[in-house]
Amino acid sequence: MARQITIEPVTRAEGHGKVTIFLDDDGYVRDAQFHVTQIRGFEKFCEGRPFYEMPSLMARICGICPVSHLVASAKACDQLMAVQIPETAEYLRRVMNLAQLIQSHALSFFHLASPDFLLGLDSDPATRNIFGLMQSHPNIARDGIMLRKFGQQIIELLGGKRIHPGWIVPGGVSEPLSVDKRDTILAMLPEAMAAIQRTLDWFKRTFDQYPEEIRTFANFPSLFMGLTNDKGELVHYEGRLRFVDATGKIVADQIEAEDYQKYIGEAVEPYSFLKFPYYKPMGYPEGIYRVGPLARLNLINFVGTPLADAEWAEFRELGRGAVLSSFHYHCARLIEILNGIERIEHILNKSDILDKNVRAYADPNRLEGVGISEAPRGTLIHHYRINEDGIITYANLIIATGHNNLAMNRGVLQVAKHFVKGDQLQEGMLNRVEAVIRAYDPCLSCSTHAVGQMPLHVELVNRDGRVVDELTR
Amino acid sequence: MCLAVPGKIISIDATDPLMRTGKVNFGGIVKEINLAYVPEAEVGNYVIVHVGFAISIVDEDEANRVFEYLREMDELAELEDETSS
Incomplete structure (x- = not known):
């Protein structure tokens, strides 16, 4: 039996999602809006x-x-100081950024998304969660915990135990890598590698069980955006922005960080505090684009590490041109975890990785700086202006969940059209709306919500503006 | 922008390490949170929680700094409401 769960009023600091579905005269879905109540x-x-x-403020x-915020913010600060950070510092920042990516993807895939496919989207929400998964698939749950821990341990080894790894600073990193720490990380790699390969082998074999999900899960043409370098490799720290279209064709490439506003506009809608970025040359809302693991794997020419490159070649076969179904965000995450492990190994074996020169010092030399990095969920942009004393006078941030805002709305509409008929909401439909939103892994912190469940409130509104049905959990 | 609000662990149920859960207090709202990712967490620790999972432990000073920031932000938002109304 599906249960209706009501969430307590949460503070305004809590991000939680609300979906409104609008019906036309004949009871068909006309529009859908995903509202994010955010700070x-x-x-x-x-x-x-x-x-x-x-x-450190952003990281807190x-x-x-x-x-991810440390990296994008520090890159913007490097710009303000007008310094070229030492090469070793850049490599160390990359390792920490990849560690964050691995732990975040592990949480998203194993603990938030996999209960949907392992236990079925129409199964009872009371057991369609991590607890159900741990009982039915304990090995998969264990691999997930191990991979998440692997990422977290690297972050702690490099940055110390505190949540804000103050280790990444403007100009580089605050402390070089020790031999011990490097060897500890290297020793953890084989186990992580085995876990991700096991998971990929299993997950790929399950695709044919979800034809309907793959077809209807936010499966629509859009642009894709992310960083890549001049060779077209998969990168998460360095590089410049690229946009590709739904056929995989490059529409804009090698965009410098400081030029982002020439390509990205930010629209505001009264129903959401989260802005709606769009690709400026196409206008709003036509300039819809997606970011994150799926986008990154769609826009690159190659991955750049052997095992992940082999997986990527198979991945590209899932679509003609770009892979369009948001369902495949999940597979993309696994390939990125594999790539992350390979990259960390490669970087840590560099001869100068223990170099003591890891930080550049300078006063502000420029009044404006833009830092861009690839966070687990997608491109993260920090843009600051300062006065001559180095005090912030303007800050603009575009987070991954923002870039995906239009796409999440489009995805919810597509599912609603498919699963809502008449003036009633079904539990199975709510699960699918939730699963679509979850594919983007939006950073709704939802700390006051039940384990694994997204705080969601869905309203069905008829042509007269009257709420005819609603579900909350 | 999501905000990570630290919550304080007030009790732990550790019968099965994979299913380790605890009650966590977020400014008066108490929730059952999965603690599988933070096996070293103890009662009294502050944790950052994402969709029901504690993803990291923060020390008390750190948690207080976050609360301080949140308070400042809240005041700013109220100020904005007053000036716009």
């Missing part, structure tokens, strides 16, 4: 603070992926 005024909050405080506030 306002964050950018205002940054103004008046010294620029060098930004990385956005504690779900602190390392």
